Amino acid sequence: MNYLENILAELSNSAKNIDNQNISNEIIKSNQIFTHGLGRSGLVLKMFAMRLAQLGHNSNVVGETTTKSIHKDDLLILASGSGNTAQVKIVAQEAKKVGANIILITSNDDSEIGKIADHVVNIHSKSKYDHNKSITIQPMGSLFEQTLMLYLDSMVLQLMNDENINESNMMKNHANLE
Numbered sequence: 325m326n327y328l329e330n331i332l333a334e335l336s337n338s339a340k341n342i343d344n345q346n347i348s349n350e351i352i353k354s355n356q357i358f359t360h361g362l363g364r365s366g367l368v369l370k371m372f373a374m375r376l377a378q379l380g381h382n383s384n385v386v387g388e389t390t391t392k393s394i395h396k397d398d399l400l401i402l403a404s405g406s407g408n409t410a411q412v413k414i415v416a417q418e419a420k421k422v423g424a425n426i427i428l429i430t431s432n433d434d435s436e437i438g439k440i441a442d443h444v445v446n447i448h449s450k451s452k453y454d455h456n457k458s459i460t461i462q463p464m465g466s467l468f469e470q471t472l473m474l475y476l477d478s479m480v481l482q483l484m485n486d487e488n489i490n491e492s493n494m495m496k497n498h499a500n501l502e
Contacts, residue, residue: 327461331470334460338471341448347401347427348482350443351381354399354425360386360415361403364469369403372476378494379483386415396423403472404428405449405465407435416440429475431468447471 351357357376359369369385376383384391386400394400400419404412407430416426416437428441431449438444449459449468460467484490 330461334462334467335470335474338448338459338467339474342471342475343446345443345445346479346482347443347445348479348486350399350425350427351376351479351483352486354381354397356382356384356392356394356398358384358386358391358394358398358400358419358424359402360400360412362409362411364465365403365405365472368469368473368476369401371473372401372480375476375480376483378497379480379487379489380493380497394419394422394424398422398424400424400426402426402428402437402441403430404435404437405431405468407432407437409437413437413440429472431465445475447475 357373359373360366361369373383373385384394398419400416402412402416407428413436416428417440419426420440425443426441427443427445428435428437429445429447430438431447432438433444433446435444447468449465449471484494
């Protein structure tokens with residue numbers, strides 16, 4: 325069995341079945357953007373927050389020591405394969421209290437966090453709890469996390485297009501204390 329070819333086929337199928345919500349408009353109109361997720365999903369959102377900063381957006385990763393407070397008209401982007409992760413739900417509830425806009429990216433179209441979110445992007449995959457789904461040969465939430473990264477990278481390209489930003493512009497915001 326060629327595992328890499330199988331994974332690529334799964335990614336292609338998963339990407340084709342994303343409900344194709346373009347979240348770039350929500351990002352553009354936000355004062356600040358916050359990202360939050362746990363585990364591997366959280367790592368993918370940290371990568372996305374970095375790209376948002378390189379695009380010139382005021383981006384924050386929830387839980388980091390330099391994260392600012394969230395306010396009305398700010399955007400919180402969450403990722404949770406199950407859509408029911410307790411800590412992520414608490415963050416969503418707190419953001420909702422101040423009137424922030426919330427986007428959830430999930431594999432569960434009927435989730436607790438989805439009921440709180442203003443927008444839900446559903447990735448056709450499975451969470452670590454969906455042991456019986458035969459969508460993927462990969463363990464736990466791997467397909468979700470991989471597709472999440474590709475989806476968010478496609479949003480970077482969309483933002484570059486929408487805001488007329490090129491790589492040279494982005495390099496001006498790239499870390500130079502490496």
